[in-house]
Amino acid sequence: AMNLDTQNLPPEVAAYIRSLEQEKQRLEQRKQQLEQEKQLLEKQLVKMQSLNEQLVQMRKRMFGQSSEQIQYVDAQQLDFFNEAEACSDASAPEPGKTTPVKAHARKAKRTKEELTEGLEHKKAVCELPEQEQICAKCGSTMVRIGEKFVRSELVIVPAQVYVVDYYAASYKCAHCEAQTGESYIRQAEAPVPVMKKSMAAPSTVAYVMQEKFQNGVPLYRQEAYWKGQGVGLRRNTMANWVIRSARWFKPLYEQLRRELLRQDIVNVDET
The missing domain is CATH 1.10.10 (Arc Repressor Mutant, subunit A)
Structure with a gap:
Protein backbone atom coordinates (compact mmCIF):
# COMPACT_ATOMS: atom_id res chain seq x y z
CA ALA A 1 0.00 0.00 0.00
CA MET A 2 1.13 3.51 -0.63
CA ASN A 3 2.29 5.40 2.52
CA LEU A 4 2.46 8.80 0.97
CA ASP A 5 1.53 11.79 3.09
CA THR A 6 -1.12 13.46 0.99
CA GLN A 7 -1.84 16.26 3.46
CA ASN A 8 0.86 18.51 2.07
CA LEU A 9 0.12 17.68 -1.56
CA PRO A 10 -2.05 19.71 -3.85
CA PRO A 11 -5.72 18.58 -3.74
CA GLU A 12 -5.64 17.36 -7.34
CA VAL A 13 -2.60 15.15 -6.73
CA ALA A 14 -4.00 13.82 -3.46
CA ALA A 15 -7.29 12.88 -5.14
CA TYR A 16 -5.43 11.14 -7.95
CA ILE A 17 -3.35 9.10 -5.46
CA ARG A 18 -6.49 8.06 -3.57
CA SER A 19 -8.10 6.91 -6.83
CA LEU A 20 -5.02 4.82 -7.60
CA GLU A 21 -5.21 3.15 -4.19
CA GLN A 22 -8.91 2.36 -4.72
CA GLU A 23 -8.19 0.92 -8.16
CA LYS A 24 -5.45 -1.26 -6.70
CA GLN A 25 -7.87 -2.61 -4.10
CA ARG A 26 -10.38 -3.42 -6.83
CA LEU A 27 -7.70 -5.24 -8.81
CA GLU A 28 -6.73 -7.28 -5.74
CA GLN A 29 -10.36 -8.26 -5.20
CA ARG A 30 -10.73 -9.19 -8.87
CA LYS A 31 -7.56 -11.28 -8.67
CA GLN A 32 -8.93 -13.20 -5.69
CA GLN A 33 -12.23 -13.72 -7.51
CA LEU A 34 -10.44 -15.05 -10.60
CA GLU A 35 -8.41 -17.43 -8.44
CA GLN A 36 -11.60 -18.79 -6.89
CA GLU A 37 -13.18 -19.21 -10.32
CA LYS A 38 -10.05 -20.97 -11.57
CA GLN A 39 -10.19 -23.45 -8.70
CA LEU A 40 -13.89 -24.06 -9.36
CA LEU A 41 -13.19 -24.61 -13.07
CA GLU A 42 -10.44 -27.12 -12.30
CA LYS A 43 -12.84 -29.05 -10.08
CA GLN A 44 -15.45 -29.04 -12.85
CA LEU A 45 -12.88 -30.31 -15.39
CA VAL A 46 -11.90 -33.16 -13.08
CA LYS A 47 -15.56 -34.05 -12.65
CA MET A 48 -16.15 -33.95 -16.42
CA GLN A 49 -13.16 -36.21 -17.06
CA SER A 50 -14.48 -38.68 -14.50
CA LEU A 51 -17.95 -38.66 -16.09
CA ASN A 52 -16.43 -39.06 -19.55
CA GLU A 53 -14.43 -42.09 -18.42
CA GLN A 54 -17.60 -43.60 -16.96
CA LEU A 55 -19.39 -42.97 -20.26
CA VAL A 56 -16.60 -44.65 -22.24
CA GLN A 57 -16.74 -47.70 -19.98
CA MET A 58 -20.50 -47.83 -20.32
CA ARG A 59 -20.24 -47.67 -24.13
CA LYS A 60 -17.70 -50.47 -24.09
CA ARG A 61 -20.03 -52.64 -22.05
CA MET A 62 -23.04 -51.89 -24.25
CA PHE A 63 -21.53 -51.60 -27.72
CA GLY A 64 -17.94 -52.78 -27.34
CA GLN A 65 -16.19 -55.79 -28.76
CA SER A 66 -17.43 -59.26 -27.93
CA SER A 67 -13.97 -60.73 -28.46
CA GLU A 68 -10.58 -59.71 -27.17
CA GLN A 69 -9.23 -60.27 -30.68
CA ILE A 70 -10.97 -57.12 -31.91
CA GLN A 71 -8.95 -54.12 -30.84
CA TYR A 72 -9.86 -50.47 -30.26
CA VAL A 73 -8.29 -47.71 -32.34
CA ASP A 74 -8.84 -45.45 -29.35
CA ALA A 75 -10.88 -45.63 -26.19
CA GLN A 76 -14.19 -45.21 -28.00
CA GLN A 77 -13.95 -46.77 -31.45
CA LEU A 78 -13.47 -50.32 -32.62
CA ASP A 79 -10.88 -51.05 -35.27
CA PHE A 80 -13.26 -51.86 -38.12
CA PHE A 81 -10.52 -51.74 -40.75
CA ASN A 82 -8.71 -54.76 -39.32
CA GLU A 83 -11.88 -56.65 -38.49
CA ALA A 84 -11.21 -59.33 -41.10
CA GLU A 85 -7.66 -59.92 -39.85
CA ALA A 86 -8.75 -59.92 -36.20
CA CYS A 87 -11.62 -62.35 -36.75
CA SER A 88 -9.88 -64.63 -39.25
CA ASP A 89 -9.16 -68.21 -38.27
CA ALA A 90 -7.18 -70.35 -40.68
CA SER A 91 -8.30 -73.47 -38.84
CA ALA A 92 -12.00 -72.72 -39.34
CA PRO A 93 -13.45 -75.53 -41.50
CA GLU A 94 -15.15 -74.98 -44.84
CA PRO A 95 -18.65 -76.46 -45.16
CA GLY A 96 -18.32 -80.18 -45.73
CA LYS A 97 -14.82 -80.55 -44.23
CA THR A 98 -14.18 -82.66 -41.16
CA THR A 99 -13.91 -81.22 -37.67
CA PRO A 100 -11.37 -83.04 -35.44
CA VAL A 101 -12.40 -84.00 -31.90
CA LYS A 102 -10.52 -85.90 -29.20
CA ALA A 103 -11.80 -89.39 -29.92
CA HIS A 104 -12.54 -89.26 -33.63
CA ALA A 105 -13.18 -87.02 -36.64
CA ARG A 106 -16.74 -86.17 -37.53
CA LYS A 107 -18.55 -84.15 -40.16
CA ALA A 108 -18.98 -80.42 -39.62
CA LYS A 109 -22.50 -79.43 -38.70
CA ARG A 110 -23.06 -77.28 -41.79
CA THR A 111 -22.51 -78.94 -45.14
CA LYS A 112 -22.39 -77.37 -48.59
CA GLU A 113 -25.88 -78.67 -49.22
CA GLU A 114 -27.16 -76.96 -46.07
CA LEU A 115 -25.37 -73.73 -46.98
CA THR A 116 -27.00 -73.55 -50.42
CA GLU A 117 -30.36 -75.01 -49.45
CA GLY A 118 -33.19 -73.09 -51.09
CA LEU A 119 -30.90 -71.16 -53.45
CA GLU A 120 -31.17 -71.19 -57.22
CA HIS A 121 -28.50 -73.30 -58.92
CA LYS A 122 -27.15 -72.27 -62.31
CA LYS A 123 -25.21 -74.82 -64.30
CA ALA A 124 -21.91 -73.79 -65.85
CA VAL A 125 -20.40 -76.34 -68.25
CA CYS A 126 -16.70 -76.03 -69.06
CA GLU A 127 -16.30 -77.15 -72.66
CA LEU A 128 -13.13 -78.04 -74.51
CA PRO A 129 -12.18 -75.41 -77.09
CA GLU A 130 -12.99 -76.56 -80.62
CA GLN A 131 -9.32 -76.88 -81.55
CA GLU A 132 -8.76 -79.18 -78.56
CA GLN A 133 -11.58 -81.54 -79.55
CA ILE A 134 -9.17 -83.29 -81.93
CA CYS A 135 -7.72 -86.65 -80.89
CA ALA A 136 -4.01 -86.27 -80.18
CA LYS A 137 -3.38 -89.86 -81.32
CA CYS A 138 -5.24 -90.14 -84.64
CA GLY A 139 -6.43 -86.62 -85.43
CA SER A 140 -10.14 -87.52 -85.50
CA THR A 141 -12.87 -85.28 -84.04
CA MET A 142 -13.72 -86.39 -80.52
CA VAL A 143 -17.30 -87.09 -79.37
CA ARG A 144 -18.76 -85.68 -76.13
CA ILE A 145 -19.50 -88.55 -73.74
CA GLY A 146 -20.61 -86.73 -70.59
CA GLU A 147 -19.56 -84.33 -67.88
CA LYS A 148 -18.09 -84.48 -64.38
CA PHE A 149 -18.98 -82.31 -61.39
CA VAL A 150 -16.02 -80.18 -60.30
CA ARG A 151 -17.15 -77.72 -57.60
CA SER A 152 -19.81 -75.25 -56.48
CA GLU A 153 -19.37 -71.50 -55.98
CA LEU A 154 -21.60 -69.15 -53.99
CA VAL A 155 -22.16 -66.03 -56.12
CA ILE A 156 -23.52 -62.76 -54.69
CA VAL A 157 -24.73 -60.07 -57.10
CA PRO A 158 -24.78 -56.53 -55.62
CA ALA A 159 -27.97 -54.49 -55.73
CA GLN A 160 -28.91 -53.45 -59.26
CA VAL A 161 -30.32 -49.97 -59.81
CA TYR A 162 -32.25 -48.88 -62.87
CA VAL A 163 -35.06 -46.47 -63.77
CA VAL A 164 -38.45 -47.51 -65.12
CA ASP A 165 -40.06 -44.84 -67.32
CA TYR A 166 -43.82 -45.35 -67.47
CA TYR A 167 -45.71 -44.42 -70.65
CA ALA A 168 -49.48 -44.63 -70.92
CA ALA A 169 -50.57 -46.00 -74.28
CA SER A 170 -53.44 -44.22 -76.03
CA TYR A 171 -56.03 -45.87 -78.32
CA LYS A 172 -58.63 -44.45 -80.64
CA CYS A 173 -61.57 -45.96 -82.52
CA ALA A 174 -60.90 -45.55 -86.23
CA HIS A 175 -64.45 -46.65 -87.08
CA CYS A 176 -66.07 -43.89 -84.99
CA GLU A 177 -63.67 -41.37 -86.45
CA ALA A 178 -64.58 -42.43 -90.00
CA GLN A 179 -68.33 -42.38 -89.32
CA THR A 180 -68.69 -39.26 -87.15
CA GLY A 181 -65.46 -37.42 -87.62
CA GLU A 182 -64.84 -37.62 -83.89
CA SER A 183 -62.38 -39.95 -82.25
CA TYR A 184 -63.18 -42.10 -79.23
CA ILE A 185 -59.92 -42.20 -77.28
CA ARG A 186 -58.91 -44.25 -74.24
CA GLN A 187 -55.65 -44.14 -72.37
CA ALA A 188 -54.16 -46.89 -70.24
CA GLU A 189 -53.68 -46.31 -66.53
CA ALA A 190 -50.22 -46.50 -65.00
CA PRO A 191 -49.69 -48.34 -61.69
Whole structure:
Protein backbone atom coordinates (compact mmCIF):
# COMPACT_ATOMS: atom_id res chain seq x y z
CA ALA A 1 0.00 0.00 0.00
CA MET A 2 1.13 3.51 -0.63
CA ASN A 3 2.29 5.40 2.52
CA LEU A 4 2.46 8.80 0.97
CA ASP A 5 1.53 11.79 3.09
CA THR A 6 -1.12 13.46 0.99
CA GLN A 7 -1.84 16.26 3.46
CA ASN A 8 0.86 18.51 2.07
CA LEU A 9 0.12 17.68 -1.56
CA PRO A 10 -2.05 19.71 -3.85
CA PRO A 11 -5.72 18.58 -3.74
CA GLU A 12 -5.64 17.36 -7.34
CA VAL A 13 -2.60 15.15 -6.73
CA ALA A 14 -4.00 13.82 -3.46
CA ALA A 15 -7.29 12.88 -5.14
CA TYR A 16 -5.43 11.14 -7.95
CA ILE A 17 -3.35 9.10 -5.46
CA ARG A 18 -6.49 8.06 -3.57
CA SER A 19 -8.10 6.91 -6.83
CA LEU A 20 -5.02 4.82 -7.60
CA GLU A 21 -5.21 3.15 -4.19
CA GLN A 22 -8.91 2.36 -4.72
CA GLU A 23 -8.19 0.92 -8.16
CA LYS A 24 -5.45 -1.26 -6.70
CA GLN A 25 -7.87 -2.61 -4.10
CA ARG A 26 -10.38 -3.42 -6.83
CA LEU A 27 -7.70 -5.24 -8.81
CA GLU A 28 -6.73 -7.28 -5.74
CA GLN A 29 -10.36 -8.26 -5.20
CA ARG A 30 -10.73 -9.19 -8.87
CA LYS A 31 -7.56 -11.28 -8.67
CA GLN A 32 -8.93 -13.20 -5.69
CA GLN A 33 -12.23 -13.72 -7.51
CA LEU A 34 -10.44 -15.05 -10.60
CA GLU A 35 -8.41 -17.43 -8.44
CA GLN A 36 -11.60 -18.79 -6.89
CA GLU A 37 -13.18 -19.21 -10.32
CA LYS A 38 -10.05 -20.97 -11.57
CA GLN A 39 -10.19 -23.45 -8.70
CA LEU A 40 -13.89 -24.06 -9.36
CA LEU A 41 -13.19 -24.61 -13.07
CA GLU A 42 -10.44 -27.12 -12.30
CA LYS A 43 -12.84 -29.05 -10.08
CA GLN A 44 -15.45 -29.04 -12.85
CA LEU A 45 -12.88 -30.31 -15.39
CA VAL A 46 -11.90 -33.16 -13.08
CA LYS A 47 -15.56 -34.05 -12.65
CA MET A 48 -16.15 -33.95 -16.42
CA GLN A 49 -13.16 -36.21 -17.06
CA SER A 50 -14.48 -38.68 -14.50
CA LEU A 51 -17.95 -38.66 -16.09
CA ASN A 52 -16.43 -39.06 -19.55
CA GLU A 53 -14.43 -42.09 -18.42
CA GLN A 54 -17.60 -43.60 -16.96
CA LEU A 55 -19.39 -42.97 -20.26
CA VAL A 56 -16.60 -44.65 -22.24
CA GLN A 57 -16.74 -47.70 -19.98
CA MET A 58 -20.50 -47.83 -20.32
CA ARG A 59 -20.24 -47.67 -24.13
CA LYS A 60 -17.70 -50.47 -24.09
CA ARG A 61 -20.03 -52.64 -22.05
CA MET A 62 -23.04 -51.89 -24.25
CA PHE A 63 -21.53 -51.60 -27.72
CA GLY A 64 -17.94 -52.78 -27.34
CA GLN A 65 -16.19 -55.79 -28.76
CA SER A 66 -17.43 -59.26 -27.93
CA SER A 67 -13.97 -60.73 -28.46
CA GLU A 68 -10.58 -59.71 -27.17
CA GLN A 69 -9.23 -60.27 -30.68
CA ILE A 70 -10.97 -57.12 -31.91
CA GLN A 71 -8.95 -54.12 -30.84
CA TYR A 72 -9.86 -50.47 -30.26
CA VAL A 73 -8.29 -47.71 -32.34
CA ASP A 74 -8.84 -45.45 -29.35
CA ALA A 75 -10.88 -45.63 -26.19
CA GLN A 76 -14.19 -45.21 -28.00
CA GLN A 77 -13.95 -46.77 -31.45
CA LEU A 78 -13.47 -50.32 -32.62
CA ASP A 79 -10.88 -51.05 -35.27
CA PHE A 80 -13.26 -51.86 -38.12
CA PHE A 81 -10.52 -51.74 -40.75
CA ASN A 82 -8.71 -54.76 -39.32
CA GLU A 83 -11.88 -56.65 -38.49
CA ALA A 84 -11.21 -59.33 -41.10
CA GLU A 85 -7.66 -59.92 -39.85
CA ALA A 86 -8.75 -59.92 -36.20
CA CYS A 87 -11.62 -62.35 -36.75
CA SER A 88 -9.88 -64.63 -39.25
CA ASP A 89 -9.16 -68.21 -38.27
CA ALA A 90 -7.18 -70.35 -40.68
CA SER A 91 -8.30 -73.47 -38.84
CA ALA A 92 -12.00 -72.72 -39.34
CA PRO A 93 -13.45 -75.53 -41.50
CA GLU A 94 -15.15 -74.98 -44.84
CA PRO A 95 -18.65 -76.46 -45.16
CA GLY A 96 -18.32 -80.18 -45.73
CA LYS A 97 -14.82 -80.55 -44.23
CA THR A 98 -14.18 -82.66 -41.16
CA THR A 99 -13.91 -81.22 -37.67
CA PRO A 100 -11.37 -83.04 -35.44
CA VAL A 101 -12.40 -84.00 -31.90
CA LYS A 102 -10.52 -85.90 -29.20
CA ALA A 103 -11.80 -89.39 -29.92
CA HIS A 104 -12.54 -89.26 -33.63
CA ALA A 105 -13.18 -87.02 -36.64
CA ARG A 106 -16.74 -86.17 -37.53
CA LYS A 107 -18.55 -84.15 -40.16
CA ALA A 108 -18.98 -80.42 -39.62
CA LYS A 109 -22.50 -79.43 -38.70
CA ARG A 110 -23.06 -77.28 -41.79
CA THR A 111 -22.51 -78.94 -45.14
CA LYS A 112 -22.39 -77.37 -48.59
CA GLU A 113 -25.88 -78.67 -49.22
CA GLU A 114 -27.16 -76.96 -46.07
CA LEU A 115 -25.37 -73.73 -46.98
CA THR A 116 -27.00 -73.55 -50.42
CA GLU A 117 -30.36 -75.01 -49.45
CA GLY A 118 -33.19 -73.09 -51.09
CA LEU A 119 -30.90 -71.16 -53.45
CA GLU A 120 -31.17 -71.19 -57.22
CA HIS A 121 -28.50 -73.30 -58.92
CA LYS A 122 -27.15 -72.27 -62.31
CA LYS A 123 -25.21 -74.82 -64.30
CA ALA A 124 -21.91 -73.79 -65.85
CA VAL A 125 -20.40 -76.34 -68.25
CA CYS A 126 -16.70 -76.03 -69.06
CA GLU A 127 -16.30 -77.15 -72.66
CA LEU A 128 -13.13 -78.04 -74.51
CA PRO A 129 -12.18 -75.41 -77.09
CA GLU A 130 -12.99 -76.56 -80.62
CA GLN A 131 -9.32 -76.88 -81.55
CA GLU A 132 -8.76 -79.18 -78.56
CA GLN A 133 -11.58 -81.54 -79.55
CA ILE A 134 -9.17 -83.29 -81.93
CA CYS A 135 -7.72 -86.65 -80.89
CA ALA A 136 -4.01 -86.27 -80.18
CA LYS A 137 -3.38 -89.86 -81.32
CA CYS A 138 -5.24 -90.14 -84.64
CA GLY A 139 -6.43 -86.62 -85.43
CA SER A 140 -10.14 -87.52 -85.50
CA THR A 141 -12.87 -85.28 -84.04
CA MET A 142 -13.72 -86.39 -80.52
CA VAL A 143 -17.30 -87.09 -79.37
CA ARG A 144 -18.76 -85.68 -76.13
CA ILE A 145 -19.50 -88.55 -73.74
CA GLY A 146 -20.61 -86.73 -70.59
CA GLU A 147 -19.56 -84.33 -67.88
CA LYS A 148 -18.09 -84.48 -64.38
CA PHE A 149 -18.98 -82.31 -61.39
CA VAL A 150 -16.02 -80.18 -60.30
CA ARG A 151 -17.15 -77.72 -57.60
CA SER A 152 -19.81 -75.25 -56.48
CA GLU A 153 -19.37 -71.50 -55.98
CA LEU A 154 -21.60 -69.15 -53.99
CA VAL A 155 -22.16 -66.03 -56.12
CA ILE A 156 -23.52 -62.76 -54.69
CA VAL A 157 -24.73 -60.07 -57.10
CA PRO A 158 -24.78 -56.53 -55.62
CA ALA A 159 -27.97 -54.49 -55.73
CA GLN A 160 -28.91 -53.45 -59.26
CA VAL A 161 -30.32 -49.97 -59.81
CA TYR A 162 -32.25 -48.88 -62.87
CA VAL A 163 -35.06 -46.47 -63.77
CA VAL A 164 -38.45 -47.51 -65.12
CA ASP A 165 -40.06 -44.84 -67.32
CA TYR A 166 -43.82 -45.35 -67.47
CA TYR A 167 -45.71 -44.42 -70.65
CA ALA A 168 -49.48 -44.63 -70.92
CA ALA A 169 -50.57 -46.00 -74.28
CA SER A 170 -53.44 -44.22 -76.03
CA TYR A 171 -56.03 -45.87 -78.32
CA LYS A 172 -58.63 -44.45 -80.64
CA CYS A 173 -61.57 -45.96 -82.52
CA ALA A 174 -60.90 -45.55 -86.23
CA HIS A 175 -64.45 -46.65 -87.08
CA CYS A 176 -66.07 -43.89 -84.99
CA GLU A 177 -63.67 -41.37 -86.45
CA ALA A 178 -64.58 -42.43 -90.00
CA GLN A 179 -68.33 -42.38 -89.32
CA THR A 180 -68.69 -39.26 -87.15
CA GLY A 181 -65.46 -37.42 -87.62
CA GLU A 182 -64.84 -37.62 -83.89
CA SER A 183 -62.38 -39.95 -82.25
CA TYR A 184 -63.18 -42.10 -79.23
CA ILE A 185 -59.92 -42.20 -77.28
CA ARG A 186 -58.91 -44.25 -74.24
CA GLN A 187 -55.65 -44.14 -72.37
CA ALA A 188 -54.16 -46.89 -70.24
CA GLU A 189 -53.68 -46.31 -66.53
CA ALA A 190 -50.22 -46.50 -65.00
CA PRO A 191 -49.69 -48.34 -61.69
CA VAL A 192 -50.48 -46.24 -58.62
CA PRO A 193 -47.20 -44.99 -57.10
CA VAL A 194 -46.33 -45.86 -53.55
CA MET A 195 -46.05 -42.11 -52.90
CA LYS A 196 -47.33 -39.22 -54.99
CA LYS A 197 -44.75 -36.99 -56.65
CA SER A 198 -41.94 -39.38 -55.79
CA MET A 199 -39.59 -41.53 -57.87
CA ALA A 200 -39.53 -44.22 -55.20
CA ALA A 201 -40.60 -47.67 -56.34
CA PRO A 202 -42.14 -50.05 -53.77
CA SER A 203 -39.07 -52.29 -53.92
CA THR A 204 -36.78 -49.29 -53.31
CA VAL A 205 -38.67 -48.14 -50.23
CA ALA A 206 -38.81 -51.72 -48.94
CA TYR A 207 -35.05 -52.08 -49.40
CA VAL A 208 -34.31 -48.83 -47.51
CA MET A 209 -36.60 -49.80 -44.63
CA GLN A 210 -35.22 -53.33 -44.43
CA GLU A 211 -31.65 -52.04 -44.33
CA LYS A 212 -32.51 -49.52 -41.62
CA PHE A 213 -34.79 -51.49 -39.31
CA GLN A 214 -33.84 -55.11 -39.90
CA ASN A 215 -30.15 -54.88 -40.74
CA GLY A 216 -29.41 -51.82 -38.59
CA VAL A 217 -27.86 -49.72 -41.39
CA PRO A 218 -28.49 -46.01 -40.67
CA LEU A 219 -29.57 -43.70 -43.46
CA TYR A 220 -26.27 -41.81 -43.59
CA ARG A 221 -24.45 -45.07 -44.35
CA GLN A 222 -27.03 -45.97 -46.97
CA GLU A 223 -26.48 -42.53 -48.51
CA ALA A 224 -22.74 -43.21 -48.72
CA TYR A 225 -23.36 -46.66 -50.24
CA TRP A 226 -25.66 -45.33 -52.96
CA LYS A 227 -23.24 -42.51 -53.69
CA GLY A 228 -20.60 -45.16 -54.36
CA GLN A 229 -23.04 -46.81 -56.76
CA GLY A 230 -23.47 -43.53 -58.67
CA VAL A 231 -26.93 -42.77 -57.23
CA GLY A 232 -27.41 -39.38 -55.57
CA LEU A 233 -29.90 -40.60 -52.98
CA ARG A 234 -29.83 -38.28 -49.97
CA ARG A 235 -30.60 -39.37 -46.43
CA ASN A 236 -33.38 -36.79 -45.94
CA THR A 237 -35.11 -38.17 -49.04
CA MET A 238 -34.94 -41.69 -47.66
CA ALA A 239 -36.18 -40.40 -44.30
CA ASN A 240 -39.21 -38.90 -46.03
CA TRP A 241 -39.85 -42.23 -47.76
CA VAL A 242 -39.79 -44.08 -44.44
CA ILE A 243 -42.15 -41.62 -42.75
CA ARG A 244 -44.61 -41.35 -45.63
CA SER A 245 -44.66 -45.10 -46.21
CA ALA A 246 -45.59 -45.77 -42.59
CA ARG A 247 -49.27 -45.30 -43.52
CA TRP A 248 -49.15 -48.60 -45.40
CA PHE A 249 -48.53 -50.34 -42.09
CA LYS A 250 -51.55 -48.84 -40.33
CA PRO A 251 -53.89 -51.81 -41.10
CA LEU A 252 -51.24 -54.19 -39.78
CA TYR A 253 -50.76 -52.03 -36.69
CA GLU A 254 -54.50 -51.97 -36.00
CA GLN A 255 -54.73 -55.73 -36.39
CA LEU A 256 -51.83 -56.29 -34.00
CA ARG A 257 -53.38 -53.85 -31.52
CA ARG A 258 -56.72 -55.67 -31.60
CA GLU A 259 -54.97 -58.99 -31.16
CA LEU A 260 -52.97 -57.62 -28.24
CA LEU A 261 -56.03 -56.26 -26.45
CA ARG A 262 -57.75 -59.63 -26.70
CA GLN A 263 -55.06 -61.27 -24.59
CA ASP A 264 -55.57 -61.91 -20.89
CA ILE A 265 -51.94 -61.24 -19.99
CA VAL A 266 -49.45 -58.94 -21.71
CA ASN A 267 -45.73 -58.97 -20.94
CA VAL A 268 -43.87 -55.69 -21.29
CA ASP A 269 -40.12 -55.12 -21.52
CA GLU A 270 -39.65 -51.59 -20.21
CA THR A 271 -35.89 -51.53 -20.64
